[in-house]
Amino acid sequence: MTMTPTRRGAGLVAAGALVAGALGALPMSAAHAAEVTTDYSCDYTGGPHASSLSADVQAPATILTGQPLTLSATGVEYAWGATWSQAGRDYSMKYKGVTATVPVIVNGVALAQPAKLTFDDADLVVPAAGNMTWPAKIAFPAIPTTSGADVSVTFGKVDFDMQVALSLVGGGNIFIPAKVPCAVSGAAPTVASVDVLPPGTLASAAALRAVGKPVVGQRLSAVGGTTTPASAVAYTWLVGGKAAGAGAAYVVKPADLGKAVALSSRATKVGYKTKITTVTVGKVAAGTFVVPGKPKVTGKAKVGKTLTAKPRAVAGTKVTYQWLKNGKAVKGAKAKKLKLKKSFKGKKVSVKVTYTRAGYRTVVVTSAAKKVKK
Template sequence: MKTTPARRGAGMIAAGALVAGALAALPATAAHAAPSTTNYMCTAYGQSMDAKLAVDITAPATINTGIPLSLNGPVEVAWGDTWTNFVRGPAAVKFHTASATAPVLVNGVPLATPAKITFPAASLVVPATGPLVWPGTITLPAIPTTSGGDVEVKLGKADFAMNVSLVYSGHKPTDAAIPCAVSGAAPTIASVDVTPPGTLAPVAALKAAGKVAVGQRLTASGGTTNPASSVSYQWLVGGRAAGAGSAYVVKPADLGKAVAVRATAKRAGYVTRVTTVNVGKVAAGTLAVKGKAKITGKAKVGKKLKVKPGKAAGARVKYQWLKNGKRIKGAKGKTLKLKKSFKGKKISVKVTYTKVGYKTVTQKTKAVKVKK
């Protein structure tokens, strides 16, 4: 790869026509290089006249691969002696808006989007000496730098016609159409060295916070770089992508699996930086049960008792009725009919809450004594 200093160029291209601008390369410490010129021949009133278009663009000496090269700048048409002397008599020359597009070639390959050169409507006073100059602008598309080599930018040819009005003192404006065509080769407007992508240096280490258990929320932070980059997070469960973003809620299906988080830092022109940290193995979650289970109804022979459990979202609830602390065979429903044999006995219920991925929760109601 060649190493060159900063380049600044001035390309001369013909009037109203368009073609390409010039960007001659120069050392960073030098002034403008000698302009590269493309001539245009224009015709008005049956007369041929020359014109040049100067494109003034500053380009960097180098740019990292992956960073689009932006090249825009002012342009101006400098008319030759034929036209300038012809219109030196009028008090002013009114130019109507003119524009054209030109292909942009990067290392000889045209881009899909062309450059556009625009000259706005303007009333210009013809100078006593020197050429008549009409200022305008050139807008180029972003130049890609991913081709694997240095970038040379050229503008293809584009012809266009201008309309002007000659304004003589005390007379009505006289309109003139001036078609122009390129008569020379379009110059290079930029030549830039494309260097390998830069390196993103770590600033804050990637880390995760939160309890690694079902139902818990984990949060990621860090993974930032210098220069600043765009950082995204990816959660991995059992080695597979499980969710994106800075937060992740551990799922029941994650139980027993290893959790990790990955940070990806990206910046145009730099090598993507990827870091991963292990968070831990997923433990069973703690099932939240709101309220205590209790027995309702009259504890009297022949009556029915009913158990009211606590609230546990998504949990499966099981019951086991107890008599003096011992299991009552087959008594696993929400209700229990009190038999004569229960007289004087203490009745209670063991309530079990289960949910996939969570620890089992067991409650025991207060005992009630059965009366006659």
């Protein structure tokens, strides 16, 4: 039927309502469910019109708590009801850009994200005879299973968005946007029914241990703590019972001196109980460092002259001095320089340099001695 220009606007609005029909069914229970159909009805001028969606939905029969449930479907087909399909043919109705959102209701509560139904534009043509049936695709949101309760999935009201057009006088089409909500006719069928099992147990695959010694300045490495089945393993280093670092390696700090070090692993896998293992590494000992050679003493070893200590440089250390006369400490001679008095005549003078660093053992090095001349 061709519409006149004066009737075109009203006809397009009615066509926009007609285009809705309703969304249908998504089957599913065990691993692979037989085709199931959900019936819907859409109200528009002229009364409600029936439609349905049928599909073969796949899902696991069981799933572990914490694993997201994923549904998929094949053979998805949307059918327009016979109560108005003839009107679609009379008006030469055409559609494009049709999509629909369908609330996914899990155990009576709708998920925040709906399922989405899409059609290929090439398929959206009213047939010359029979019901209008269009193949479709449906995308499901992931369904959480954190509560541990078995999962029962149904669908709610379908909201269609589309572009719809009628044949115009003189030929051609003008597409207009249309939105059509469709309610479930009667009780919504169950499209998925999945048993949620208790979380599994992760078995130890390799023992947790730390490689290296708990000594200031040393690097400790975490190995093991892995599980069967494989899981994501995170390491935490504990010093004095408190978390001090994360990751597979830890460098022992001066502040750790004298404290107990432990290593903890946390193995996680969706659908399994978290496995936490802790092992003792040991009590932190002082670190050691090496002084590359003895300090030197510069200057003439002669009464009235000044000697200067030249210690070897060691990064991060503090040095102190003690001058010696014939191997014995000279009272008050703790500076880098020493002025030789008459009392040093004929004596052997040397300097003792002490290196200190927090968390490390102290190192003392003495220079070679110089005999003082007159």
